Amino acid sequence: MSNTNTDFLLAIEDLTVSFDGFKAVDSFNLYIDKGELRVIIGPNGAGKTTVLDMICGKTKSTQGSIKFKNKELTKLREHKIVRAGVGRKFQTPSIYENLTVFENLEISYPWGRTVIGSLMFKRDQKVLDSIHKVAEQIYLIDDLDKQAEFLSHGQKQWLEIGMLLVQKPELILLDEPVAGMSVKEREATAALLNEIVRDRAVIIIEHDMDFVAQIAKKVTVLHMGKIIAEGTMDQVQNNEKVKEVYLGH
Numbered sequence: 377m378s379n380t381n382t383d384f385l386l387a388i389e390d391l392t393v394s395f396d397g398f399k400a401v402d403s404f405n406l407y408i409d410k411g412e413l414r415v416i417i418g419p420n421g422a423g424k425t426t427v428l429d430m431i432c433g434k435t436k437s438t439q440g441s442i443k444f445k446n447k448e449l450t451k452l453r454e455h456k457i458v459r460a461g462v463g464r465k466f467q468t469p470s471i472y473e474n475l476t477v478f479e480n481l482e483i484s485y486p487w488g489r490t491v492i493g494s495l496m497f498k499r500d501q502k503v504l505d506s507i508h509k510v511a512e513q514i515y516l517i518d519d520l521d522k523q524a525e526f527l528s529h530g531q532k533q534w535l536e537i538g539m540l541l542v543q544k545p546e547l548i549l550l551d552e553p554v555a556g557m558s559v560k561e562r563e564a565t566a567a568l569l570n571e572i573v574r575d576r577a578v579i580i581i582e583h584d585m586d587f588v589a590q591i592a593k594k595v596t597v598l599h600m601g602k603i604i605a606e607g608t609m610d611q612v613q614n615n616e617k618v619k620e621v622y623l624g625h
């Protein structure tokens with residue numbers, strides 16, 4: 377397998393992980409351009425979350441390479457991968473419920489490694505400006521002083537995306553970001569994603585096909601750890617293998 381795909385922001389080749397001999401992800405290849413929003417779909421247990429776990433260093437691969445801006449990530453620890461510019465949002469929001477929206481965004485700054493450290497950090501205008509910009513993007517500009525526990529489930533998901541955005545990652549990984557959201561919140565999230573992808577790349581795992589149709593240019597379908605189809609939503613939906621294993625007809 378050649379590793380010459382240096383033009384991509386992210387180039388994953390031959391990525392494989394075995395858990396006690398079971399290959400959860402098997403010879404997985406993925407190439408992502410800057411500005412690309414890629415959706416990964418597939419049935420439960422297909423290996424989608426495990427792919428994201430390997431990109432962000434939570435799970436170590438058994439084999440293969442993950443090149444981000446030409447830098448090999450597979451041997452790096454999680455915090456080094458974050459510092460290299462990869463932001464990850466997990467399935468359940470991990471915000472600080474007892475802090476305000478503003479404080480949650482503020483402590484997510486790269487210098488805010490600890491809650492105490494960042495709360496004592498002098499708030500300069502540049503920091504304030506970018507917090508306000510992100511708060512506007514995630515539709516929480518009027519809720520900056522609200523304690524996070526009082527946000528709706530959807531707003532909490534947006535706040536967590538905002539906490540990634542203040543770190544200015546060049547690649548954002550989102551695991552089912554609209555799960556549990558209302559139709560309106562989903563539409564707003566689609567608009568948000570289409571906006572934020574302009575400066576970076578985003579990989580999203582998603583089950584909701586209506587939502588995928590709103591955002592996806594290119595879809596990768598995973599089944600039993602392997603890619604079975606890749607292309608536009610139309611191409612993928614009309615793919616015989618996909619119909620068989622994923623859509624169930």
Ligand SMILES: Nc1ncnc2c1ncn2[C@@H]1O[C@H](COP(=O)(O)OP(=O)(O)OP(=O)(O)O)[C@@H](O)[C@H]1O
Nearest residue numbers: 395396400401418419420421422423424425426427
């Ligand atoms: N740390 C682990 N140890 C053992 N098996 C694991 C581990 N992580 C994942 N698996 C297994 O790997 C397979 C893929 O899991 P994964 O969570 O990636 O699927 P998924 O596509 O995200 O599914 P879902 O749509 O349900 O979230 C599953 O069979 C799962 O049980």
Ligand SMILES: [Mg+2]
Nearest residue numbers: 424425426551
């Ligand atoms: Mg999953």
